[in-house]
Amino acid sequence: MFVNNVVLGEALLSAFKQLFIHPLRTLLTISGIAIGIAALIAMMGIGEGTRQKVIDDMERIGGTGVISVELRGGAMNDQDRDNIQKDKLTREDMTLLSQASSLIMSISPVIHVPGMVFFADLRFEGQVYGTNQFYGEIRDWQVERGRFLTRVDLDYASNICVIGSEVRHNLFADQDPIGKKIHFRNDEFTVVGLMVERNFEAGRWLNKLILLPVDTVEKRITGQTNYTQILVKADKMASVSIVRDQIEKAIQSRHVNPDSIVIHSQVEVINSLERASMLMRFSFGSITLIVLVVGGIGIMNLMLVSVTERTREVGIHKAVGAKNIDIFLLFLFEAMSLSLLGGILGIVSGIQGGRFLSFAIATYLDNQVACIISNKAIMLAVFFSVFIGVVFGLYPAMKAANIDPSKALSYE
Amino acid sequence: MNKSAVIELDNICYTYGGGKQVFALQNISLSIGSGEFVAISGPSGSGKSTLMHILGCMLTPTSGGYCLLAEEVAGRTASQMAQIRNSTIGFVFQNFNLLPRASALKNVELPLIYAGIAGRKRKARALDVLTRVGLAARVSHHPNELSGGEKQRVAIARAIVSKPKILLADEPTGNLDRATGKAIIAMLKELAADGMTIIYVSHDLEMVAEATRSIHIVDSRVVGG
Known part of the structure; x- marks a missing residue:
């Protein structure tokens, strides 16, 4: 299967133009993806800001290189307590x-x-x-x-x-x-x-x-x-x-009873902090994924409507020589451009939302947490939105590709 | 086999429906030579459009052989059929089938896109054929800004832009008034004179009379021609 570059270019252009034919419909469809991506970006930004702040603070009170050796406070039983008191x-x-x-x-x-x-x-x-x-x-x-x-x-x-x-x-x-x-x-x-x-x-x-x-x-x-x-x-x-x-x-x-001494280092604190923030990212990530799936279903729904509406158009394209793969790409690009637009909207509003959250935390919680948006977060967001477009655009695009030109041209 | 034949149909049948099969076409055998100007006539539902779709490689016959330019069409893949539609056959429809959101020029460029022709060269060729059908002044108009006759001329321009050997027109005058219809038939005749094989469907006897050969179909069978 080979697609020539001319067809590829025209399909991309057409996908892009298609977004603006029904602007409201486009906007409503991509809002799901946009909300998901915005939440992802804002939370990743604030999460990273919080992590950075805690690490910075730790470094400012003597660096993360400090190890503390201390007596354990609460012992289990009387004998232990005696040992510790002696220690x-x-x-x-x-x-x-x-x-x-x-x-x-x-x-x-x-x-x-x-x-x-x-x-x-x-x-x-x-x-x-x-x-x-x-x-x-x-x-x-x-x-x-x-x-x-x-x-x-x-x-x-x-x-x-x-x-x-x-x-x-x-x-x-x-x-x-x-x-x-x-x-x-x-x-x-x-x-x-x-x-x-x-x-x-x-x-x-x-x-x-x-x-x-x-x-x-x-x-x-x-x-x-x-x-x-x-x-x-x-x-x-x-x-x-x-x-x-x-x-x-x-x-x-x-020491007789080595358990009576506790050794703390901030490396461990940072490690457990990393683990906690991983866990937070993971659980938040799954919620975001659900939002994105819902957004993807919205895109799939619109694409299915679009395929039905444009059956005759597909017939015309096929009558003048469009191959199944050409039609497939035409519709897949459309789904991808929808979700990518949603993603871009999400990134922009996510950055804005993150800044607002940071401002709200400063105002109401009296705590300075920056919203740090890494390139990694943005790349992840772009990747996810395109990925959603591909996954949920696949079926409608296949449906469009398999339209029978003879039937499509007599379709009312 | 007729050596100069561009289209050779051998016992073509087309049926639809599962258990109780309905024949849309029954044992059609035809031979159409290069440069012929052929009219197909017959009452509604006789199978004219099905025949045109088979000739245009948009439908695969249920049985029988179809040789196009001395090559068997049966067994071709969907993408090979698309290739044939793109390079060998031009199609004109009763209801024009222009893309509503594209200008006349863009509509005419469409087959050239699928032929992989880009940019200026594509535009020049589309302008060329639009001039040939007398629409040089209307290239940037959208279909809803064109009259029926103009729309059909855009459709003809689109059908001939990739220089096909065969032009198929399914009731090209069906949605047009008589005078405009006649002008369209005259345009087709001119293309035939230039060596293109033209097959058109019409049930208007006056239009059919323009053809150098007419084929009559009744109840899924050829009865004359």
Whole structure:
């Protein structure tokens, strides 16, 4: 079966012209495809925007290269609980972990201490963390004014602290906090540094932090070494899984009950996020597919009507020499151009809809989610719309191709 | 077999209906030579149109042999039949059968599209035949802007644009007034004089009288000619 290029060109042209003969009919027919494709594009855009935002936020609080080693919170039974309570994260663990891998960039212990901080007659319920000089680097958090904790602060267990922006607003309002003394647990700590405000979703909690040298917390407050967590930063993203495995081995070698220690890395968070967004895309994709099938049925319906209406025309074409394949292509191209037009309309309104959704999320949910339309999404949309046209145009086109010219010319 | 015959029918039958078969054509044997100007006449329902459709390769006879230009038509594929319709046969209908949404020029270009002729060459050839049928001034008009006679002339132009050996006209004057009808027959006669084999159907005796040969069909059989 061979179709000459002239016939091919004319069939394409005719398919395109056919769209504009009954504009309203065309518009109604393609609306199903357009809605399906628009939903696909908008949801893919917002989905991708959400994913990107979460990953960006994670990277901004110390990159995705951070691994956290911590004691498991809720144990199963009393015996477990006893074991865990006996279990501690100590200086030995710190040393062990820092030697566990050559791919570690920095390592930082953290002790959470609950309680209220005071300045003059003001108080603030923040989070007091005992940590070391690397915490800022691990969380990718810079000093705005003053300085961060130093090795010397730790060695001397000095009574100093570094505070987040929210602590400053609550205790000092517009005053310069540097040099002021805040009260915590019957002790005084001089503010030496103010950190930059974190104004993105996943980093805001940092603004409530009051950071003390970890030795100061051990010696003056808790009286013992029991880290809440140890943060480890790998030298680069790609080493995270390796470092994590090495840490796990090291932990298992030292702890009686390895289950009492949990190791988190954001790679896992990102992986499960990817899985969740895959799942979302999959379930949304199936709904879209249903809409597209409904749209396809609409196209098939119109094409069947069109074949019947144009029976005589098909007869004329055949009488002057059109082959079955020529007629087949004429009608298939028409179905394809219908669904492609629907697809294009869908892409345009999908992009617009996605932007609107993004705007609505910003306005009503106070959350910045961009609508990111990838070329992949657009290509997928074009592919799907053409595909639907082919699938649902196949039967009507075959029906048209098989019209008997002799009968068609006497058709009323 | 007549050596100069372009059309040779041997015992052609055409039946329709499943169990109780109805004959539309019964044992038709005909030989039509090159350049003949033949009229087929007969009452309504006698099978004239069926015969024309078989001659035009739009219908395959139930039985019998059809030699067109000394080649058997039976057993050809649908696409070979389309090829024959495109290159060897021109068809003119009683109700014109022009594409309503295409201009006269586009209608005439249609067979050339299926012959694979493109662009300027196609347009030039279509203009040429439209001039020949006297419609040079009406090329961009759509069928609904043309009179019956003009429509039929566009149809003739379309039928002859691919220079077929045979022109088949099924009651070409049926929807036209007498004067216009006569002009159409005169045009066909002129084409016959140029060597085209022309077969036309008419039940108007005056039109039939113009032919150099007439074939009469009654009740699915040839009774004279």
